[in-house]
Amino acid sequence: MHIQQLSPYIRVAMDSKVPFPWQLEERVLYDYELLYVMEGQVSVTIEDQEYEGLPGDLFLFRPKQRHSIRKVGSGLLRQPHLHFDLIYQHDSPDVRVSFKPLAAIAEEEKRWFREDLLDSFSVPLSSHLRLRNPIVIEKMLLDIIKEHQMKLPFYEMNVKGMFIQLFIHLLRENYWNENPHVLTNMDELVKLRNYLKHQADQKVKLEQLVDFSGISKYYLIHLFKKTFGMSPIQYHQMLRIEKAKEMIQFTDEPLSLIAETVGYPDLQSFSKAFKKADGVSPSFYRKRNG
Known part of the structure; x- marks a missing residue:
């Protein structure tokens, strides 16, 4: 079930x-x-x-x-x-x-x-x-x-x-x-999640998150996945795509500018990441909204 x-x-x-x-x-x-x-x-x-x-x-x-x-x-x-x-x-x-x-x-x-x-x-x-x-x-x-x-x-x-x-x-x-070890580190994990939310306009590296949280790299990935169901990098990628999706539907900004706003160097890399995460291209949401 x-x-x-x-x-x-x-x-x-x-x-x-x-x-x-x-x-x-x-x-x-x-x-x-x-x-x-x-x-x-x-x-x-x-x-x-x-x-x-x-x-x-x-x-x-x-x-x-x-x-x-x-x-x-x-x-x-x-x-x-x-x-x-x-x-x-x-x-x-x-x-x-x-x-x-x-x-x-x-x-x-x-x-x-x-x-x-x-x-x-x-x-x-x-x-x-x-x-x-x-x-x-x-x-x-x-x-x-x-x-x-x-x-x-x-x-x-x-x-x-x-x-x-x-x-x-x-x-x-x-x-x-x-999973008592997850609960013990919950405050740090919540702070890290909030940090990722405020970095949705740029790409982050795992080393940054290790420095911010003070938790070792592999243990951090394990804890974050146990708590939120995905790795911190995957979670951050999801936040960026969701922010882009919202901008596509509710603004008239060009896709290239939206890609730059959520931290992608060009439209091609943005479209590839978007389709991998959402299953459709960014233009799908613009056409549907239009």
């Missing part, structure tokens, strides 16, 4: 509060569940792996994945949670929340099992996330629960958008957990 296909359906949204001893026996779900530990402590077992759940922790349960939950201690356990499909299907409103082990699932109920699509993402979500910034996730979860329960006009669309925002935060949290 490509992330652009994401069209979530929120089945259940609850802020559960448990003041007494409690245990959820082993079960499998038809859908996904996100469970956030807001207060108290739990012991969670997922496919025979046991996890300690503390305030600020988030758990993800997948379709058909064996799991059980046990409250630890005598205080209040508060656990906001969502049951959802990643992609809306014709039977999404009919699917129920399961409390059964796999062996007890009836044949007619097996049609409700969703396909687990999460591993198709470049950085699959972990079953247990110890959040760096739990307050942000907590607020987003509680806002989704409130909206889902109030059921104001068009709440379905709003809940879907709110969930996508939450999901993006979780993917990023997971990505930073998997």
